[in-house]
Structures are given as C-alpha cells and as structure tokens.
Amino acid sequence: MLSRAAAIEAIAGQRFEVLVIGGGITGAGVALDAASRGYSVALLERGDYAEGTSSRSSKMVHGGLRYLQNLDLGLVREALLERQLMVQLAPHLVYPTPFLVPSFPEERRQRGLGIGLNMYDVMATTRVGRGRREMRSSKQEDEDFYWSPDRHRTIDRDEVLELVPALASRDPKDAYLFYDCQTDDVRLTFTVLGEAERFGAVMLNGAEVVEVLERGGKAAGVAFVEAGSGERIEVEADNVINATGVFADRIRPEETIEEEDVPRISPSRGTHVLIDRADLSTGDAACIVPAGEGRAIFALPWYGRTLVGTTDNDFEGDIDHPRPGEEDVAYLLDAVNDFFDVSLSERDLVGAYAGVRPLIATGDPKKSVDISRKAELYETSSGMLTITGGKLTTWRRMAKQTVDRLVEREGREAPCHTAEIPLGMEARPEDLEAPAGVGEEATGQLAFRYGHAARKVLALAREDAKLAEPIVPGRPDLLAEAVIAVRSEQARSVADVLLRRTRLGLLAAPQLRSVDSVRSVAAAMGGELGWSRREIKQAAEAWPAAAAEAGADPAAAAGRAG
Numbered sequence: 122m123l124s125r126a127a128a129i130e131a132i133a134g135q136r137f138e139v140l141v142i143g144g145g146i147t148g149a150g151v152a153l154d155a156a157s158r159g160y161s162v163a164l165l166e167r168g169d170y171a172e173g174t175s176s177r178s179s180k181m182v183h184g185g186l187r188y189l190q191n192l193d194l195g196l197v198r199e200a201l202l203e204r205q206l207m208v209q210l211a212p213h214l215v216y217p218t219p220f221l222v223p224s225f226p227e228e229r230r231q232r233g234l235g236i237g238l239n240m241y242d243v244m245a246t247t248r249v250g251r252g253r254r255e256m257r258s259s260k261q262e263d264e265d266f267y268w269s270p271d272r273h274r275t276i277d278r279d280e281v282l283e284l285v286p287a288l289a290s291r292d293p294k295d296a297y298l299f300y301d302c303q304t305d306d307v308r309l310t311f312t313v314l315g316e317a318e319r320f321g322a323v324m325l326n327g328a329e330v331v332e333v334l335e336r337g338g339k340a341a342g343v344a345f346v347e348a349g350s351g352e353r354i355e356v357e358a359d360n361v362i363n364a365t366g367v368f369a370d371r372i373r374p375e376e377t378i379e380e381e382d383v384p385r386i387s388p389s390r391g392t393h394v395l396i397d398r399a400d401l402s403t404g405d406a407a408c409i410v411p412a413g414e415g416r417a418i419f420a421l422p423w424y425g426r427t428l429v430g431t432t433d434n435d436f437e438g439d440i441d442h443p444r445p446g447e448e449d450v451a452y453l454l455d456a457v458n459d460f461f462d463v464s465l466s467e468r469d470l471v472g473a474y475a476g477v478r479p480l481i482a483t484g485d486p487k488k489s490v491d492i493s494r495k496a497e498l499y500e501t502s503s504g505m506l507t508i509t510g511g512k513l514t515t516w517r518r519m520a521k522q523t524v525d526r527l528v529e530r531e532g533r534e535a536p537c538h539t540a541e542i543p544l545g546m547e548a549r550p551e552d553l554e555a556p557a558g559v560g561e562e563a564t565g566q567l568a569f570r571y572g573h574a575a576r577k578v579l580a581l582a583r584e585d586a587k588l589a590e591p592i593v594p595g596r597p598d599l600l601a602e603a604v605i606a607v608r609s610e611q612a613r614s615v616a617d618v619l620l621r622r623t624r625l626g627l628l629a630a631p632q633l634r635s636v637d638s639v640r641s642v643a644a645a646m647g648g649e650l651g652w653s654r655r656e657i658k659q660a661a662e663a664w665p666a667a668a669a670e671a672g673a674d675p676a677a678a679a680g681r682a683g
C-alpha cells in the first residue's frame with residue numbers, strides 16, 4: 122500500500138472514475154472489482170481499514186447453516202459457493218474447520234438438523250444446476266483443483282472426545298460433523314485492498330467523507346477531512362459508491378428524493394468473547410453450543426484462543442464505538458459454562474469485541490427488513506450507489522453487483538474478473554527462512570496472515586534482532602509487524618497495530634494493560650513515522666483509552682467492579 126503521504130498526493134484534487142467511501146470488506150471488494158475492470162479508483166476510509174464491522178465478525182467464511190431455518194436458500198447457496206471460491210483464491214487465509222453438533226444421552230436426536238445438513242452438503246456442490254457438458258469443459262471437473270468439503274457425517278463418542286476432549290465430563294453420545302471455513306476478517310480486507318492496489322486503486326485511511334459534491338443534481342465527487350492535518354480536500358469522481366456498512370444512511374447528497382426512500386439503519390449488536398485454551402479448548406474443531414430458547418452460539422479455535430459468540434440484540438448505543446454488552450458477555454459465559462461443564466467468569470476472559478449489523482427501516486415502521494445478511498444495492502437520484510448488508514463471505518458478489526450496475530449504466534463492455542484473481546500469494550511456513558529466536562508458531566502465523574509477504578516481515582526481523590522479538594511475551598506476533606503495519610498498511614496508532622494488524626488487543630488484553638507493555642510498539646512505529654520521543658510516549662499512552670473504548674478487556678472491568 123502507498124504511504125499515507127503519497128496517497129494524499131495521488132488523491133487530492135484529482136479526478137477518478139470511481140470513488141469508494143468505506144474501507145471495510147465491501148469497499149475493498151468494490152475497489153478491487155472496479156480497478157480490475159479498468160476503472161481508475163480511489164477509496165477513502167474514515168478511521169482505519171476494517172475498523173467497522175469487518176474487524177468484528179465471527180471470522181467465518183460460511184454458508185450460514187442457521188439461515189436454512191429461515192429458508193433463505195438462495196443466500197445460503199450463494200455464500201457456500203463463495204466459501205469454496207475463497208479457499209481457492211486465498212488458501213493461506215481461508216481454511217476449513219470441522220464443526221461439531223454434539224448430542225448427549227438424555228437428548229433426542231435432532232432430525233431437522235440432519236435434514237438441514239444434507240441440504241447444506243448438496244448446496245455446497247458446484248455441480249448443482251450445471252449441465253454435464255459445462256462441467257466437462259470447466260476446471261471444476263478436476264476434483265483436486267478445488268477444495269470441496271466432505272459431506273457431513275455422524276461421529277461416535279470416541280471420535281467426539283478425540284476432537285474435543287473438553288466434552289469428556291459431559292459424556293457425549295455422538296455428534297454431527299460438518300465443515301465450514303474460518304479466516305481473519307481484517308487480513309481478508311487488507312488482502313483484497315492489496316490486490317485492488319495492484320490494479321491501480323489508490324486508498325487512504327484517516328479520510329472522513331463529509332460531503333458528496335454535486336454537479337447538475339448528480340454526485341460528482343466528495344470532500345473529505347484528512348485526519349493528520351484537519352484539511353478539507355476535494356476529489357472529483359464520475360461515480361460515487363457508498364460502502365459504509367452500518368453507517369450507510371449518514372452519507373447522503375442533497376437529493377431530490379422523498380425522505381422515505383432513504384434507507385434508515387437501526388443496528389443490532391453481536392458480542393464475542395475470547396478464552397485462554399488452558400481454560401477451555403475445543404481442539405482444532407468448532408462446537409455449536411445451545412444457548413436457550415432454540416438459539417445457538419459457537420465456540421471456535423482462533424489464533425490459539427477459543428472464540429465464543431455471538432449475540433444478536435437491538436442496539437441503541439453508539440454505533441461508532443460498539444462495546445461488548447455486559448449482559449451479552451454473561452449470556453455467552455452461561456451458555457459455555459453449561460455446555461462444557463466449566464465455571465468461567467468475566468475475569469477469565471483474554472479479550473472481547475462487539476460488532477453491529479444493519480437492519481434497514483424503510484420509513485414504514487411495519488416494513489423493517491433485516492438486510493444484515495442480504496446485500497442491498499440502492500441507487501438514488503444523484504446516481505450515488507449504496508451497497509450495504511451482506512456478509513464477509515459474500516463480499517465478492519456484492520462488489521460484482523455494484524460494479525455490474527456501473528458498467529450497465531455506462532454501457533461499457535467490462536466483465537467481472539474477481540472469481541479468477543488470486544488474493545495474495547500463498548507461502549508454506551516451512552519455506553520461510555526465520556532468524557534465530559523466531560519459532561514455528563510465528564512462521565506459521567506469518568504465512569497465514571501475510572502469505573508470501575511474510576518474507577518482508579522476516580527480512581526486517583533478520584536485519585534487526587529487536588524486531589524479531591514478540592510484541593507480547595509468549596505470543597507469536599513479532600515487533601517487525603508494527604513496522605510493516607506502518608510501512609505497508611498505513612497504520613497510524615498503537616490501536617491500529619494491536620486491534621487490526623495483529624489481533625493482540627483481543628487475544629491478550631490482560632497482558633496489554635499497562636502503557637509500558639506497548640512502548641516497544643510505539644517506538645517501532647515512531648521510527649517509521651519520524652515521531653519525537655514525546656510523540657512516541659503519547660502514542661503509547663493513548664492505547665489504554667483505545668482498548669477501553671473498544672471494550673476489549675472485560676476482565677479488567679470485572680476486576681475494577683469487584
């Protein structure tokens with residue numbers, strides 16, 4: 122990625138064919154799709170890339186088994202096909218995980234679930250609806266070329282316990298086993314942004330769009346405020362795309378449409394907590410955990426921790442800074458305590474986060490639609506396109522839908538290529554040359570997170586032994602990543618590094634409570650950004666407030682309360 126200074130220069134006062142507002146997965150996808158079809162593209166992100174919902178998801182690339190219950194078959198099928206494509210396009214970053222739905226001797230077998238899983242299997246196949254000739258002529262004939270999940274099956278007690286030893290005290294009878302995929306949502310966003318840049322897109326964070334400029338009633342660009350200087354900068358654009366997710370209804374040109382036509386978003390909050398695997402481990406598998414009243418949550422392995430989520434409640438708080446709700450945390454803990462027969466409290470948590478889903482109100486209170494899983498594309502009279510809703514999994518389809526609309530209205534011949542564009546470049550951990558002190562856990566994590574670009578991180582660690590040290594003792598994230606975050610990913614604050622470049626703020630919150638614990642990150646960033654000693658000190662001192670704002674450390678809050 123260009124440095125921020127270079128990006129400002131490349132964007133300010135220029136004209137682009139496509140201007141994307143929002144640097145979450147949807148905006149990143151639109152930038153990649155448009156740039157790869159030959160458009161000149163600029164993308165502006167108000168805060169940090171993926172700072173909104175795209176860093177706060179459950180990190181699953183999945184069809185969404187539970188949407189089958191609502192008979193959202195089209196949505197599930199679409200997401201399952203994207204899941205398969207993502208494993209193929211980003212094999213280092215999107216990986217299959219076995220999911221278990223255990224049952225216990227006192228319970229009756231959930232027949233409905235077996236039927237649902239059969240449908241899930243069938244819908245995941247790329248063969249559905251394709252003629253034999255089409256199959257023969259496509260690469261999909263080559264089974265080895267595409268990852269394709271095994272069909273679901275029932276596993277017996279012994280296999281359940283082999284996969285998830287933590288269930289031993291519950292004495293499970295058997296379990297359904299099926300597959301879905303996991304990722305790091307922020308890394309996926311950065312990887313898509315990186316590809317967009319390869320096709321010529323320019324992107325800038327710390328760039329809040331404050332006005333959509335109009336010419337003759339048509340959206341003709343935007344004005345944004347650059348965070349570093351506070352300067353208002355204008356950019357001209359033939360097409361403006363609003364990809365601001367749950368904030369989509371805040372971007373509105375002075376359009377001549379009825380107020381009822383403007384989508385109004387009322388959000389719902391989803392909370393997640395992270396647990397040390399010494400306290401609760403699901404091994405390499407994920408578990409679906411009943412959470413009362415027919416609801417289910419899950420416990421997943423993620424970056425060496427157990428990730429538990431999620432809730433789904435109307436949220437009237439500050440959507441700019443959603444924090445995990447206390448009752449939501451208690452609800453998640455009650456469910457895992459019951460299910461795994463453990464007694465965990467807030468004090469045992471190593472991290473937490475919350476995200477918000479958009480629910481669109483149409484103006485008529487009886488006609489609210491939950492578009493959080495369905496993507497919605499709006500075109501208003503200024504010509505601005507708003508794309509919101511959908512899923513992390515379906516970003517590519519949402520981007521295609523948006524850019525198809527542009528192409529159609531301009532009468533261009535420009536087909537979408539994103540199904541064939543690899544996302545980053547895979548690297549095998551064993552091929553990465555690590556300096557002394559950097560172990561296999563670190564190289565494995567670097568290969569997952571950066572793919573081939575892991576070599577850049579390791580080169581820095583080789584040049585300077587200090588950068589080969591872990592940011593948090595005992596965790597595999599290297600100080601060199603703080604340098605790369607600034608040099609190649611426009612990181613501006615310690616929070617950018619700890620919450621979104623690495624995910625340490627969520628995975629090791631108790632070890633990051635003191636200003637001292639983050640001084641090395643601030644110093645590494647300062648070296649790149651030319652900060653004075655005072656600025657380095659200020660950057661480190663800003664971290665505790667940022668962590669508190671995100672609600673990343675519920676154990677600290679519980680400690681203070683009790």
Ligand SMILES: Cc1cc2nc3c(=O)[nH]c(=O)nc-3n(C[C@H](O)[C@H](O)[C@H](O)COP(=O)(O)OP(=O)(O)OC[C@H]3O[C@@H](n4cnc5c(N)ncnc54)[C@H](O)[C@@H]3O)c2cc1C
Pocket residue numbers: 142143144145146147148165166167168169170171172173174175176177178179180181182183328329330331364365366367368372390391392431475476477478493509510511512513514515
């Ligand atoms: C709790 C929860 C769990 C989820 N789990 C999953 C899952 O496991 N799998 C899955 O597939 N999907 C999941 N989703 C859905 C998925 O996370 C979202 O669909 C996706 O992240 C939305 O991305 P987005 O880019 O549209 O929005 P966002 O990521 O919110 O991006 C919008 C961006 O616009 C920026 N912005 C806002 N205003 C301005 C402005 N004026 N100027 C410039 N920039 C601006 C914001 O800062 C933000 O970065 C989950 C969602 C939630 C809430």
